[in-house]
Amino acid sequence: MGRVNQLSALALMSMSLIASSSLASQRDHTITTDDFFSVAGMGGVQLSPDGRQAVWLESRWDKELDKAQRDLWLVNTKSSQSQRLTFTNESESSPQWSPDSQYIYYLGQQGDKEGKAPFNAKRQVFRFNVSTLQSVPVTKEKRGVKSYQLSQDGKQLYFTTSKESQDDDTWAGMRASHSAPQYGHGKQDTNPLYKLDLQHYTQTLLLDDDKVVWEFSVSNDGGKIARITTTDTELVFLEGWSNIEVFNTSDASNKVLEDSAWREQAPSPYGWLLGLSWHDDNQQLAFRIDYDGHPGQLFVNQTNQDKLLEISRPGDATLNGSNINWRPDSDEICYRGSDHGRVKLFCTEVDDGKQGDTRTVVNGDLVIGSYSFSHNGKKLAFSHNGLDHFYDMFIADANSKRAKYKRITNINPQVDTWVLPQISTVSWQAPDGSTVEGILDLPASYKPEDGPLPLIVQIHGGPTSATPYALQHRSYGRSTFTANGWALLSPNYRGSTGYGDKFLTDLVGHEHEIEVQDILAGVDYLIAEGIADKDKMAVMGWSNGGYLTNALIATTERFKAASSGAGVFDQRLQWILEDTPGHVINFMDGKQPWEDPQLYSHGSSLTYADKIKTPTLIHIGENDARVPLGHAQGLYRALRHYLNVPVELVVYPGEGHGLSKYQHRKAKMEWDQRWFNYYVLGIEPK
Structure with missing residues (x-):
């Protein structure tokens, strides 16, 4: 035996879907295969620190390019007026706001393979001026930039690039002298970490220890840098042989976090580490691990005390994605969770190394994608895929226990x-x-x-x-x-x-x-x-x-x-x-x-x-x-x-x-x- 939730009200639901955005008489287009290629996607939502604007990555199919590609778009959160910012044939990624809300940094590619950096078709960090609508490159790495982070004060840019590293083992000489064949191991791209002074444009190598860096996060005071590392680029190393390391910039010491909680004591040794987020206090580091076939885990490590807290999930929820964030000016760690076909945003209080209350930030039948808070943590921007629209951006009060949300984009009016x-x-x-x-x-x-x-x-x-x-x-x-x-x-x-x-x-x-x-x-x-x-x-x-x-x-x-x-x-x-x-x-x-x-x-x-x-x-x-x-x-x-x-x-x-x-x-x-x-x-x- 079974039951249909809402099936007895199918006709009523259909009418409500239609009425939500247009009159029933206006819905006269039968969906076709070609309509698939008209649908824009939304990701990478980033709310400006002052909460007045938000940027997102909009993906669209291009028949002439024979692919989908992403561009940056901007919306005014009050007027809902939006505009496209980039027009390249390559996909932009990783948007970040400057603390004064005047610039948007992002990863982009320009030029061709024969050109010189930064116009060498490699990913570089670009800076977009919201006032002048002009973009300029701020890095010029020969092999491109893998990932980056802007400092809390906007004066420094941290980024990883890549270099080829060779294994120094018994057979290294044989592999080098017979370089024509391909080998199962022996060399890999590792990721040195640099700091770029955005006031004087001087660049400093912070850390190069021949590690593969999958992700890094810099504390607000710049004193600590957390990294997810492996010794090789093969994914098999990431699913069980990865580490979280914390580098102290003042004395150049490096510590590998003790991993028994997510290895020996875990439901599986083959977990994928992902998501790094520092609290405002520069001591609490949150991170995630996922397992195929088993529920993922969320941890908070107090780096100054070597204390580890596992965050309990509410109800039937399963952790979803790597975008975990401490809500600014609060003690809440926020994360997405799958819950009966919905994807919700939860925030859990952490006080003195102990878990407090967990709340659902925005209630309703939501499927939340990316999200971002304003600098004071009071405003929330997020993307949501509903029953009568694909992903669009919404604004909500992040402080409210029953926050109402407002839709501010319609990127698929068709x-x-x-x-x-x-x-x-x-x-x-x-x-x-x-x-x-x-x-x-x-x-x-x-x-x-x-x-x-x-x-x-x-x-x-x-x-x-x-x-x-x-x-x-x-x-x-x-x-x-x-x-x-x-x-x-x-x-x-x-x-x-x-x-x-x-x-x-x-x-x-x-x-x-x-x-x-x-x-x-x-x-x-x-x-x-x-x-x-x-x-x-x-x-x-x-x-x-x-x-x-x-x-x-x-x-x-x-x-x-x-x-x-x-x-x-x-x-x-x-x-x-x-x-x-x-x-x-x-x-x-x-x-x-x-x-x-x-x-x-x-x-x-x-x-x-x-x-x-x-x-x-x-x-x-x-x-x-x-x-x-x-x-x-x-x-x-x-x-x-x-x-x-x-x-x-x-x-x-x-x-x-x-x-x-x-x-x-x-x-x-x-x-x-x-x-x-x-x-x-x-x-x-x-």
């Missing part, structure tokens, strides 16, 4: 004319009695009396992630299909974030089993409710969604078509080839392939490939390091050459784990639609 899907949360019972939830998208005009619809099950990746309760137009499923009369279910199966720690960790040691049953139970529920047509169903997903697509078609013949994107086919092969093998080990209950071969066999669709009868469309990036090409080739070989199952293999040249080119995204979306139309609905491809 959406005001779209006929939007009906979006609701649904829940059902898994075979073991657990409650599972998902996001259900239905055509705008659908009414329960209309009867069952063809169904697409669209599965999120991760799996330590979740599909949000928000409007999405994605190349992996949502919006286009509902516009063409399909129902679309996005299940937040076992292992998803935001439903409690047990719900998350139930998946460990049970891949290809417990989450498959969760998803099939959701399908059964929609059929029983008369929403889904049991004879017209398809399944699709990317990354772990592709893995689960493979798992589902190896478990059941109920789906008439499948689209498997960047999906694992064999867990041993994944351990061998992927760039983060700790991911596999975590879900294989911490076992290496030689320690429990049967568990790896059980978690692999290759083991059950002879059960696959579903016509399958396979997508893969040629250079995918996360789910390498061999998985797609193996699935294709099995289906085409040995099992005689209709199959098409689509390999995207030069692409990695995501599709970055305009033409590739469009090809994927159109292939999916034609494939499903043909094998599910019987419509001949054009």
Whole structure:
């Protein structure tokens, strides 16, 4: 048995969505594939210190450039008037305000590879004058700038660049004398740390210890610099062999923080350190660690006392992202958390090394992205993806316990004319009695009396992630299909974030089993409710969604078509080839392939490939390091050459784990639609 949250009020919800931004008669545009490329994204929200303006990074697809690229935009928080600041063909990143709110610093690229720095097509720090609307470079590094931070007083610029470092071991001489081959190790790019005096433009090397620096953060007084470091650039080092180091600028001493709390005592040794934030007192350092398959942790270290506090999360929330920040002029550490399809902003008091109250800063059905506080901590700017709009910027009172929020941008005005899907949360019972939830998208005009619809099950990746309760137009499923009369279910199966720690960790040691049953139970529920047509169903997903697509078609013949994107086919092969093998080990209950071969066999669709009868469309990036090409080739070989199952293999040249080119995204979306139309609905491809 199950229930539909809000489904009985679908028509009312649809009307409220329409009324929120425009009259119903104005919504007359049916969503198409091409509309995907009209959608602008918002990230990197930074509120000016005085709270009067905010900057963000706006990403847009460019057909001529065959890619998406980001530009800086500015908005007045009072008048809501906005303007574009940069117009390059490259993506800007990492905006930061000067303390007087007069300048915006950012990372950008200009010139060409043959030019001299700073116009050498390498990332440099630029400074944009808000009054004159002019931008100038402030660094000129030959190999570019990796990351930077402006000092609290705006007089110093700290940044990391890169240099090639060689291992000094027994075989270093052999590698050097035979440099033509490529070696598994022996050299890497390390990241020296510099300080640039912005008054006199003198540059000082602060620290060069041949470490790879993934992130750094300077205390407000400039006395301490925290770094996340490894000895090599391979990601395998970051997921379990990374350190947090604190460098004292006064005596050049360097201390590695004791790591037992997030290594030996952690649910997994393969954790990713991320997010560094200093409190105003220059003593408390907050940081995060994430684990595939296990809940992430948030710590506060008092560097002067060697005291470590782990922050407890509220309710069922799972930590989300690396953007943790101390709210200025307060003792609150703030962080985002996934919570039942929403993403909320929480702030927790820390007093004398002890945790105090935790509050939700802004209440409501929010999916918060990036956020930023004013210099006094009283005003908050954040991006939010709602039910009738994509990410836009909002302003709120950061001090209030029940802060009201105001929308100040509309970067996708074309959406005001779209006929939007009906979006609701649904829940059902898994075979073991657990409650599972998902996001259900239905055509705008659908009414329960209309009867069952063809169904697409669209599965999120991760799996330590979740599909949000928000409007999405994605190349992996949502919006286009509902516009063409399909129902679309996005299940937040076992292992998803935001439903409690047990719900998350139930998946460990049970891949290809417990989450498959969760998803099939959701399908059964929609059929029983008369929403889904049991004879017209398809399944699709990317990354772990592709893995689960493979798992589902190896478990059941109920789906008439499948689209498997960047999906694992064999867990041993994944351990061998992927760039983060700790991911596999975590879900294989911490076992290496030689320690429990049967568990790896059980978690692999290759083991059950002879059960696959579903016509399958396979997508893969040629250079995918996360789910390498061999998985797609193996699935294709099995289906085409040995099992005689209709199959098409689509390999995207030069692409990695995501599709970055305009033409590739469009090809994927159109292939999916034609494939499903043909094998599910019987419509001949054009």
